[in-house]
Amino acid sequence: MLDQLNSIEKEALASLENIVDQAALDAWRVTHLGKKSPLMTILGDLGKLSKEERPAIGKRGNEVKRALEAALEAKIETLHRAEMERSLKENALDVTLPGRPRPRGRLHPSTQTLREFYAIWAEMGFQVFRSRDVESDEYNFELLNIPQHHPARDMWDTFYTTTPGVLLRTHTSPGQIHAMRAYCPNPIRVILPGMCYRYEQITASKDIQFQQVEGLAVGKHVRMTDMLETMSEFARRIFGAEYTVRFRASHFPFTEPSMEMDVECVNCGGKGCSVCKHTGWLEIAGAGMVHPVVLKNGGYDPRVYSGFAFGMGPQRVTMLKHGITDIRYFWQNDLRFLEQF
């Protein structure tokens, strides 16, 4: 029986040598270490042996069992390692390849300009006041001293909704009334940024939607010189102190007197070029002293209070800054454009 155990061991170890996959290994385990295997049968039947035979056979039997189990463990380990090496080789990972770029979001060029505006105006004491895009005829026109059939309405043709008297605002000026009604009788220093809409032929310089930044200061001793210097200071900060500004007489129904502010052409330095249409000046804002009727509509007594207001086009500033030649790029959401800023 000892011979039998020796040959069981020899044969089992030899057949284990050739095994290269898990299925064959499982079969081997059943054949050589399973309940019905010759080895286990011998070990199970030890009780049937004589007292003299039992210790030697039992000892040798257990030795063989341990040897087979150890060999099996070693084989499992070898197979694992081989499998790992194979998969590493097959799914080779090249750690020297450059990573995939993650597209990073950024602020729209208009937003960047707006934030510069906010920062400058904030330093001069103006806070941001938000006002609605969908307005009533009353706020967009009437309360700003532009009654029905006033010829000035031609300047601000807009998009009307199907609800009579409800329209998309043509300028941020109706926000002046909202701000005055919200703050009256306190003094006011606000800027009102936002989108405006006009029924226009779309061209490189005009779109049907565009941003404005309105400004409004109301108080007891607000004079025109305050406005001139405040706006000049803003222009110096946004364009640089080397550019001169000028104010030209103009007309708006909601300001009296009214004017427009120009800055020396930042493209040609005032010599004249296609950007400034050979005038040497760029129009930057409409402005004026708040009309008494508008002050009254906002709740302020025009005999006690005065104020100035202005409206600027921040997109114009962005265009000048970055050399953008076509305003239609702004809201087309074309990444080739947006990724440049």
Ligand code: PHE
């Ligand atoms: N609302 C005017 C426009 O859109 C600009 C403006 C604002 C003028 C405030 C004077 C005062 O053209």
